[in-house]
Amino acid sequence: MRQKKVEELDKLVSSIATAGDKLPTVERRQFLSQGLSMLGGAAAMVAGGTALAATTSKYAPPNVPPWTKTLGQGVIADPYGVPSPFESNVVRRNVPWLTADRIASISFTPLADLKGIITPSGLVFERYHAGRPEIDPDEHHLMIHGMVDRPIILTMDDLMKFPSTSMIRFLECPANGGMEWRGAQMTKLQFTHGMLSCCEWTGVLLSTILAEVGVNKGASWILAEGADGALMSRSIPMEKALDDALIVYAQNGEALRREQGYPIRLINPGWEGNTCIKWLRRLEIGDSPYYQREETSKYTDLMPDGTAREFTFVQESNSVVTTPSPENPLKGKGKYWLEGLAWSGRGKIKAVDVSLDGGINWRPARLTGMIEPRALTRFGMEWDWDGSPALIQSRSIDETGYVQPTYTQLRAVRGSSSIYHKNAIHTWRLHADGSVTNVQIS
Amino acid sequence: MRQKKVEELDKLVSSIATAGDKLPTVERRQFLSQGLSMLGGAAAMVAGGTALAATTSKYAPPNVPPWTKTLGQGVIADPYGVPSPFESNVVRRNVPWLTADRIASISFTPLADLKGIITPSGLVFERYHAGRPEIDPDEHHLMIHGMVDRPIILTMDDLMKFPSTSMIRFLECPANGGMEWRGAQMTKLQFTHGMLSCCEWTGVLLSTILAEVGVNKGASWILAEGADGALMSRSIPMEKALDDALIVYAQNGEALRREQGYPIRLINPGWEGNTCIKWLRRLEIGDSPYYQREETSKYTDLMPDGTAREFTFVQESNSVVTTPSPENPLKGKGKYWLEGLAWSGRGKIKAVDVSLDGGINWRPARLTGMIEPRALTRFGMEWDWDGSPALIQSRSIDETGYVQPTYTQLRAVRGSSSIYHKNAIHTWRLHADGSVTNVQIS
Numbered sequence: 001m002r003q004k005k006v007e008e009l010d011k012l013v014s015s016i017a018t019a020g021d022k023l024p025t026v027e028r029r030q031f032l033s034q035g036l037s038m039l040g041g042a043a044a045m046v047a048g049g050t051a052l053a054a055t056t057s058k059y060a061p062p063n064v065p066p067w068t069k070t071l072g073q074g075v076i077a078d079p080y081g082v083p084s085p086f087e088s089n090v091v092r093r094n095v096p097w098l099t100a101d102r103i104a105s106i107s108f109t110p111l112a113d114l115k116g117i118i119t120p121s122g123l124v125f126e127r128y129h130a131g132r133p134e135i136d137p138d139e140h141h142l143m144i145h146g147m148v149d150r151p152i153i154l155t156m157d158d159l160m161k162f163p164s165t166s167m168i169r170f171l172e173c174p175a176n177g178g179m180e181w182r183g184a185q186m187t188k189l190q191f192t193h194g195m196l197s198c199c200e201w202t203g204v205l206l207s208t209i210l211a212e213v214g215v216n217k218g219a220s221w222i223l224a225e226g227a228d229g230a231l232m233s234r235s236i237p238m239e240k241a242l243d244d245a246l247i248v249y250a251q252n253g254e255a256l257r258r259e260q261g262y263p264i265r266l267i268n269p270g271w272e273g274n275t276c277i278k279w280l281r282r283l284e285i286g287d288s289p290y291y292q293r294e295e296t297s298k299y300t301d302l303m304p305d306g307t308a309r310e311f312t313f314v315q316e317s318n319s320v321v322t323t324p325s326p327e328n329p330l331k332g333k334g335k336y337w338l339e340g341l342a343w344s345g346r347g348k349i350k351a352v353d354v355s356l357d358g359g360i361n362w363r364p365a366r367l368t369g370m371i372e373p374r375a376l377t378r379f380g381m382e383w384d385w386d387g388s389p390a391l392i393q394s395r396s397i398d399e400t401g402y403v404q405p406t407y408t409q410l411r412a413v414r415g416s417s418s419i420y421h422k423n424a425i426h427t428w429r430l431h432a433d434g435s436v437t438n439v440q441i442s
Numbered sequence: 443m444r445q446k447k448v449e450e451l452d453k454l455v456s457s458i459a460t461a462g463d464k465l466p467t468v469e470r471r472q473f474l475s476q477g478l479s480m481l482g483g484a485a486a487m488v489a490g491g492t493a494l495a496a497t498t499s500k501y502a503p504p505n506v507p508p509w510t511k512t513l514g515q516g517v518i519a520d521p522y523g524v525p526s527p528f529e530s531n532v533v534r535r536n537v538p539w540l541t542a543d544r545i546a547s548i549s550f551t552p553l554a555d556l557k558g559i560i561t562p563s564g565l566v567f568e569r570y571h572a573g574r575p576e577i578d579p580d581e582h583h584l585m586i587h588g589m590v591d592r593p594i595i596l597t598m599d600d601l602m603k604f605p606s607t608s609m610i611r612f613l614e615c616p617a618n619g620g621m622e623w624r625g626a627q628m629t630k631l632q633f634t635h636g637m638l639s640c641c642e643w644t645g646v647l648l649s650t651i652l653a654e655v656g657v658n659k660g661a662s663w664i665l666a667e668g669a670d671g672a673l674m675s676r677s678i679p680m681e682k683a684l685d686d687a688l689i690v691y692a693q694n695g696e697a698l699r700r701e702q703g704y705p706i707r708l709i710n711p712g713w714e715g716n717t718c719i720k721w722l723r724r725l726e727i728g729d730s731p732y733y734q735r736e737e738t739s740k741y742t743d744l745m746p747d748g749t750a751r752e753f754t755f756v757q758e759s760n761s762v763v764t765t766p767s768p769e770n771p772l773k774g775k776g777k778y779w780l781e782g783l784a785w786s787g788r789g790k791i792k793a794v795d796v797s798l799d800g801g802i803n804w805r806p807a808r809l810t811g812m813i814e815p816r817a818l819t820r821f822g823m824e825w826d827w828d829g830s831p832a833l834i835q836s837r838s839i840d841e842t843g844y845v846q847p848t849y850t851q852l853r854a855v856r857g858s859s860s861i862y863h864k865n866a867i868h869t870w871r872l873h874a875d876g877s878v879t880n881v882q883i884s
Binding site for chain 1: 499517559584
């Protein structure tokens with residue numbers, strides 16, 4: 001009997017759907033929705049308002065929506081494509097009160113809207129110290145000098161002749177979440193964690209260039225300097241330069257974007273974004289750090305005893321739940337795919353745990369997609385929400401065994417005067433109405 | 443003596459560069475360029491016109507270019523970022539004579555300009571059969587019916603509640619290179635191989651949805667139907683549906699682009715792009731193929747004996763050199779990084795060989811970056827070009843042991859009447875002036 005009804009339904013649906021240009025009658029739609037509600041108990045349970053959707057939308061199949069009845073846009077409407085107008089809300093945003101002006105400021109990646117691990121280049125967060133320069137690549141050069149045998153000035157054409165490699169790695173401003181150190185509560189995920197992106201970076205290993213110029217004995221630090229108006233500069237230890245530091249000319253397959261350092265930047269995988277000098281024009285090899293502004297008065301961590309931690313390069317393991325989040329509230333109880341992002345500047349993510357009760361009980365999430373070292377890593381968990389309020393947390397563990405700390409653990413070591421390197425476990429409060437707010441619990 | 447000169451040079455360069463706002467005098471620049479030409483023999487050799495660049499460009503460091511002396515653009519000039527105006531030539535293009543109109547046509551990915559393996563979403567090739575529909579995701583539904591226990595209609599919200607996963611996979615039109623079957627010679631890499639892209643795709647495994655609806659015993663094929671004006675549809679074997687077929691809602695981190703099927707499409711990794719139905723609205727489960735237009739009169743391979751190979755889903759292993767290529771000529775003899783792309787619909791690329799003499803001698807290239815199954819894979823090789831003409835080829839081998847065939851081998855099996863599945867070894871003729879043309883050798 002049940003099977004017979006399914007067959008009847010299918011035959012009808014099939015005949016309507018393949019007709020293609022004939023709107024079904026009300027009777028047909030009612031039969032369909034009755035069929036679904038009659039047969040679709042499990043479906044309605046799993047997929048929320050499925051049967052409802054079928055009855056309320058005039059475009060649910062087998063009904064034929066208007067875009068099926070007309071020809072669409074031909075090639076090439078957009079020689080360089082852009083997102084659907086229905087996605088116009090997915091953009092970088094800034095926090096106007098955070099900085100004195102927009103020249104030395106930040107825009108945030110809309111993490112709540114992203115899926116997978118790649119950040120589209122148009123949504124990678126921005127951090128400027130003197131604005132975004134507009135550089136002609138034919139007039140850009142990279143000078144490598146100092147404690148080397150053969151100082152050199154490279155054009156872009158020169159750089160392209162060296163062996164090239166690619167890697168997917170995250171990029172994070174060490175001030176990410178900095179507003180939360182002392183208990184500030186930003187209202188959105190975009191602002192609590194959005195100084196974070198992940199791209200495929202392509203370029204020449206710095207070690208390849210250093211082999212070319214011949215590093216002198218005793219050389220141990222490199223000054224990297226940008227061509228922006230701030231001459232933004234940081235000191236990089238030789239160990240990192242000889243490990244995985246990359247002089248990058250491409251991002252997600254195409255030329256680096258201007259806001260990311262076009263035509264070239266440094267990427268020190270897993271390290272403070274601030275060290276990944278954009279618009280790179282000069283590398284000076286020396287035997288001690290250069291103590292630039294951005295590693296002395298800024299980008300050091302003020303400790304409880306008044307001293308400052310210097311050269312704290314590594315972005316330690318961190319994680320955040322992206323759904324649910326303030327931007328992704330839940331719509332009624334039922335089954336959901338709870339998901340988020342984890343990352344570690346020390347290597348691969350090994351595991352992520354999720355708590356729904358503010359850290360009392362934990363259960364393992366599933367790592368989905370690729371697990372690359374020093375890259376964003378997706379985690380997810382099936383969850384049947386009963387409609388009760390919850391305190392949602394995630395806790396990452398990286399391949400070194402490092403476990404993401406609580407606020408209490410982090411402050412016990414580092415106090416509460418820091419701006420940088422806030423990687424404490426984050427809490428979202430899920431309310432009974434499905435809305436989500438940012439709270440701090442120890 | 444030599445070391446002393448280096449130190450003097452460095453001291454001078456350093457003092458000039460850190461001054462930052464002071465243009466060096468002509469004397470200083472001359473000294474620098476003399477220093478480079480005096481010391482930089484190896485540098486000039488490896489990096490081509492390095493010393494020349496230093497002497498001829500007024501912006502080579504330590505000179506200070508204009509963009510360093512002004513403030514740049516603040517946040518957020520572009521809430522959704524765009525490429526530098528200096529990259530305005532990197533766009534999709536079509537071949538006007540190839541199709542009767544632009545509604546049922548193709549645009550090609552500019553492969554010669556791309557690096558790494560990700561294709562930026564704005565440059566992913568397009569293939570329409572009735573143009574690009576403009577779909578409101580709130581009004582889009584996916585119906586799954588036929589030989590199932592629980593037919594269902596899903597909204598986008600419903601789909602987002604299922605477990606999600608991501609994978610980087612290539613997407614290729616089976617007609618890629620089709621114009622070359624009978625000896626046509628397109629003038630650019632963009633047109634010989636540009637119906638090819640590679641993205642991170644995120645969505646719900648089709649197997650997850652099928653488990654939800656309960657597939658009946660005996661079901662073996664699935665009809666996938668799009669919501670475009672062509673109701674574009676293909677039959678998919680159950681084996682693929684239960685393996686890695688993905689219902690995709692995100693591409694390179696963000697919502698699927700309209701030209702790629704917004705809000706959802708099917709991705710059958712490694713299979714004909716044509717099977718990866720865009721604007722997916724309906725999946726009908728049955729026990730035989732549906733013999734739609736696009737798998738009978740089109741997308742079959744006409745064999746020498748007059749029969750047609752049907753349901754030839756897999757894109758067999760293929761490769762192409764991207765530098766040098768018609769769009770990337772060489773600028774004089776010297777060292778270069780020869781590079782290209784390889785891929786296989788059957789799994790991972792195991793090796794790529796390169797020939798410089800039209801297939802007489804081969805040497806192994808290096809695989810760089812990530813090696814994912816059914817994804818583009820980069821290869822490269824250091825090459826010191828002596829300025830002689832060359833016939834440049836690449837040959838891929840995948841993890842099944844399949845070796846990319848020559849034209850002779852391919853035509854021996856499949857004749858010369860096909861349009862689809864042209865994966866023969868490709869040849870670029872490099873001329874003494876560095877220019878590159880497309881030739882076919884057997």
